[in-house]
Amino acid sequence: MAVTQIxxxxxxxxxxxxxxxxxxxxxxxxxxxxxxxxxxAIFLIGPDGHVLTWNQGAERxxxxxxxxxxxxxxxxFYTPEDVEAGRPERIxxxxxxxxxxxxxxxxxRKDGTSFWADASVHALYDHGRLYGFAKIxxxxxxxxxxxxxxxxxxxxxxxxxxxEEALRARxxxxxxASHELKTPVASLQLAVDALLMSRERGVLDQxxxxxxxxxxxxxxxxxxxxxxxxxxxxxxxRGSTEFRFAEVDISGIxxxxxxRFAGVEPNGRIxxxxxxxxxxxxxxxxEQVISNLLDNALKYSARPQPVHVRxxxxxxxxxxxxxxxxxxxxxxxxxxxxxPFSRGDNSVSVPGMGLGxxxxxEIVAGHGGQISAESAGDGKGTTFRVTLPANQADRTNGxx
Amino acid sequence: xxxxxxxxxxxxxxxxxxxxxxxxxDDGFDVRVAxxxxxxxxxxxxxxxxxxxxxxxxxxxxAFGFQSALDERPEPSPxxxxxxxxxxxxxxxxxxxxxxxxxxxxxxxxxxxxxxxxVGPMDGTAPTGV
Numbered sequence: 122m123a124v125t126q127i128x129x130x131x132x133x134x135x136x137x138x139x140x141x142x143x144x145x146x147x148x149x150x151x152x153x154x155x156x157x158x159x160x161x162a163i164f165l166i167g168p169d170g171h172v173l174t175w176n177q178g179a180e181r182x183x184x185x186x187x188x189x190x191x192x193x194x195x196x197x198f199y200t201p202e203d204v205e206a207g208r209p210e211r212i213x214x215x216x217x218x219x220x221x222x223x224x225x226x227x228x229x230r231k232d233g234t235s236f237w238a239d240a241s242v243h244a245l246y247d248h249g250r251l252y253g254f255a256k257i258x259x260x261x262x263x264x265x266x267x268x269x270x271x272x273x274x275x276x277x278x279x280x281x282x283x284x285e286e287a288l289r290a291r292x293x294x295x296x297x298a299s300h301e302l303k304t305p306v307a308s309l310q311l312a313v314d315a316l317l318m319s320r321e322r323g324v325l326d327q328x329x330x331x332x333x334x335x336x337x338x339x340x341x342x343x344x345x346x347x348x349x350x351x352x353x354x355x356x357x358x359r360g361s362t363e364f365r366f367a368e369v370d371i372s373g374i375x376x377x378x379x380x381r382f383a384g385v386e387p388n389g390r391i392x393x394x395x396x397x398x399x400x401x402x403x404x405x406x407x408e409q410v411i412s413n414l415l416d417n418a419l420k421y422s423a424r425p426q427p428v429h430v431r432x433x434x435x436x437x438x439x440x441x442x443x444x445x446x447x448x449x450x451x452x453x454x455x456x457x458x459x460x461p462f463s464r465g466d467n468s469v470s471v472p473g474m475g476l477g478x479x480x481x482x483e484i485v486a487g488h489g490g491q492i493s494a495e496s497a498g499d500g501k502g503t504t505f506r507v508t509l510p511a512n513q514a515d516r517t518n519g520x521x
Numbered sequence: 522x523x524x525x526x527x528x529x530x531x532x533x534x535x536x537x538x539x540x541x542x543x544x545x546x547d548d549g550f551d552v553r554v555a556x557x558x559x560x561x562x563x564x565x566x567x568x569x570x571x572x573x574x575x576x577x578x579x580x581x582x583x584a585f586g587f588q589s590a591l592d593e594r595p596e597p598s599p600x601x602x603x604x605x606x607x608x609x610x611x612x613x614x615x616x617x618x619x620x621x622x623x624x625x626x627x628x629x630x631x632x633x634x635x636x637x638x639x640v641g642p643m644d645g646t647a648p649t650g651v
Contacts, residue, residue, distance in 0.1 A: 296608055311627075333540075
């Protein structure tokens with residue numbers, strides 16, 4: 122804030138006998154005070170909008186001398202557009218009505234240059250009669266420019282932080298993706314090396330060939346699945362995934378998924394309660410969600426602890442619930458669970474890219490449904506709940 | 522003839538541990554496989570390995586959990602070769618006191634050579650050839 126400058130005694134009274142203390146009680150003191158203010162243009166305006174008085178601050182800010190401006194209409198200070206729009210008169214009317222009007226905007230100096238004015242117009246009434254207005258204007262061009270620079274800097278700072286975060290996310294992505302791809306590549310290379318070595322040693326029998334081929338196939342399938350997952354993430358993040366909605370029975374889909382996992386899990390580990398639940402959904406995508414949730418539950422709890430899958434009708438449509446007794450999570454982790462590449466801190470050693478829950482959330486959102494996770498805390502197990510609307514038309518009507 | 526040297530392969534990738542088991546058996550090693558740290562501890566019960574080939578990230582019990590459980594046992598712990606695709610393998614190796622690290626993907630010949638190098642001097646005899 123600039124300090125208001127008041128010029129010293131150069132305009133002191135000519136009599137030489139009176140002191141400032143004498144003056145302070147007379148009306149002239151006010152005139153002297155106002156005139157001496159340099160940082161504010163302070164002047165009186167007649168009821169019709171003509172300038173009546175002029176102080177040094179007004180001369181300094183607007184460039185007119187008192188003799189050039191007194192008697193002129195205040196519209197000379199406004200831009201042609203503002204004059205065209207009737208702004209000077211409107212401000213005065215507003216002040217007359219409310220007692221005061223604030224008026225901020227670009228104004229013109231005598232030399233035609235513009236400045237940013239922060240002004241207030243005060244109506245002067247005496248016994249109900251409007252005598253005119255007092256106008257106080259401040260040149261805020263510099264302050265405004267400084268604020269604009271500050272704002273610009275903040276925008277740039279934010280953009281830089283976002284770019285840095287994007288870089289970090291990309292590095293994290295590359296590090297995790299490359300680790301995940303290395304694993305099946307290692308299996309593939311090992312299977313091939315082993316076949317070659319067996320041949321070299323003359324022990325390559327039919328059994329070895331078949332086992333080798335199976336391992337190669339598994340590794341290649343794992344790599345393909347990883348690539349699909351990575352592509353899924355990039356598509357879902359861009360929002361360019363297309364869903365193919367049709368009438369599907371969620372319990373049938375869940376049954377298929379459970380069958381697939383049951384083959385490699387101890388008997389009875391996957392417990393389920395599947396009620397026929399037909400809704401309008403993208404069956405392949407919902408299969409992905411159930412598969413991700415079940416895979417998660419099995420991964421984050423130790424064999425032979427059971428995992429429960431439940432499908433049933435809900436108020437909105439369908440409810441999918443997958444419950445485990447595994448590592449669980451603490452409340453502060455809850456928000457991050459569904460973010461891409463987020464991995465449970467309590468299980469850094471669980472393999473996977475940390476994309477399953479992110480993909481699931483995006484698929485559920487694409488159906489207009491909701492996904493949530495609950496845990497009583499670290500080591501207390503986790504329950505994932507997905508609700509899906511019965512049909513997609515309802516959803517469009519509902520949200521539109 | 523000295524008895525066959527014992528190798529324990531610990532990896533959650535079934536294809537990898539089965540293949541390694543097969544090839545090392547061809548090479549004259551006495552091999553057991555385990556799919557995680559806890560499984561490995563069970564396999565080591567009453568069967569002392571001359572070397573453990575150990576993955577780092579595994580479900581249920583990872584390399585760190587396995588190593589600390591191993592350190593609590595009264596008998597001397599077998600040397601460990603870390604075999605992993607995990608980033609920061611060198612620091613994991615020093616934390617675990619592993620004798621060497623092989624990062625995935627790897628060449629089978631390199632791994633076999635490393636296993637022979639590690640177990641070779643243990644009973645003072647030269648490693649068995651193929």
